[in-house]
Amino acid sequence: MSAEALKREAAARALALVEPGMRLGLGTGSTAKHFVALLGEKVRAGLDVVGVPTSEATRAQAEAEGIRLATLDEFPGLDLTVDGADELDDALNLVKGGGGALLREKIVAAASRRMIVIADASKRVPTLGAFPLPIEVVPFGLEATRRAVERAIAVAGASGTLGLRNATDNTPYLTDGGHFILDARLGRIEAPDALAAALATVPGVVEHGLFLGLATGAVIATDDGLVTLGDV
Ligand SMILES: O=C(CO)[C@H](O)[C@H](O)COP(=O)(O)O
Structure with missing residues (x-):
C-alpha cells in the first residue's frame, strides 16, 4: 500500500x-x-x-x-x-x-x-532523534538564542548540529506565529525529558517539538x- x-x-x-x-x-x-x-x-x-x-x-x-x-x-x-x-x-x-x-x-x-x-x-x-528536532525561536537575538540552545542540548547530554530552517525561496521559514525554526540534528535523543526541560530554560525559545x-x-x-x- x-x-x-x-x-x-x-x-x-x-x-x-x-x-x-x-x-x-x-x-x-x-x-x-x-x-x-x-x-x-x-x-x-x-x-x-x-x-x-x-x-x-x-x-x-x-x-x-x-x-x-x-x-x-x-x-x-x-x-x-x-x-x-x-x-x-x-x-x-x-x-x-x-x-x-x-x-x-x-x-x-x-x-x-x-x-x-x-x-x-x-x-x-525505538528512540527519538533521527528526525531533526524543530525548535521554534523568536527572530530577535537569533544568534544568542542559537548558542544558548546549543548549551542546553549539551547540558541534556545530547549533541548535534543546529540549522535555521529555510523556506523554498531560501529566506528563513516563518511559522504562523512569525517565528523562526532551528532544526536540531541530534541522531538520538536518549533523555527526552532532560532535553525538554533544558530547552524550556532558554529565553527566545518559544516551543520545541518534543511532545x-x-x-x-x-x-x-x-x-x-x-x-x-x-x-x-
Ligand atoms: O508536526 C507536524 C506539523 O507541524 C506534522 O504532524 C508532522 O510533521 C507530520 O506530518 P506528516 O503527516 O505530513 O508526515
Whole structure:
C-alpha cells in the first residue's frame, strides 16, 4: 500500500472516535490532512462537531470542507485532537513540527482530553532523534538564542548540529506565529525529558517539538494492518 493510502487508513480509524457534539483539535500535515478530508465528508453528511485548527493551512482546508471552526478562547477544553507526528516511540513520546506547526499543535494537544496520533509505520521508532528536532525561536537575538540552545542540548547530554530552517525561496521559514525554526540534528535523543526541560530554560525559545506525555493513543497503519498504542 502507498504511504498516502496508509495515512488515510490511520485517519479513517481515528475518525471512528469522533462523536456528535465533540470539540476537536485538527492537526497539521499530510496525515492530518486525510483526517480533515474524511471529517469533512461526515460533516457534510450531517455530523455536528466544531474544530480548532492547529495551523492556517488546516484552517483553510477545514473551511473548504465546511467544518465549523472555533478558537481555544471560545472552547478552552477540547474532547479529542487528531494529529500526525514526525516520530513516535512506544511510550507515545513524539517529535513534531516537521510542518512548522508545533506551537499551535502543542497548545491544542495540551487543551485536549485525548490526543490521538495518526501515522504510517515509518514514523514509529525505538528512540527519538533521527528526525531533526524543530525548535521554534523568536527572530530577535537569533544568534544568542542559537548558542544558548546549543548549551542546553549539551547540558541534556545530547549533541548535534543546529540549522535555521529555510523556506523554498531560501529566506528563513516563518511559522504562523512569525517565528523562526532551528532544526536540531541530534541522531538520538536518549533523555527526552532532560532535553525538554533544558530547552524550556532558554529565553527566545518559544516551543520545541518534543511532545512528552501529551499523546494518549496512536493509530499506526502498516502493510499488515492497523496497530494501536495506548488508549484508542
Ligand atoms: O508536526 C507536524 C506539523 O507541524 C506534522 O504532524 C508532522 O510533521 C507530520 O506530518 P506528516 O503527516 O505530513 O508526515
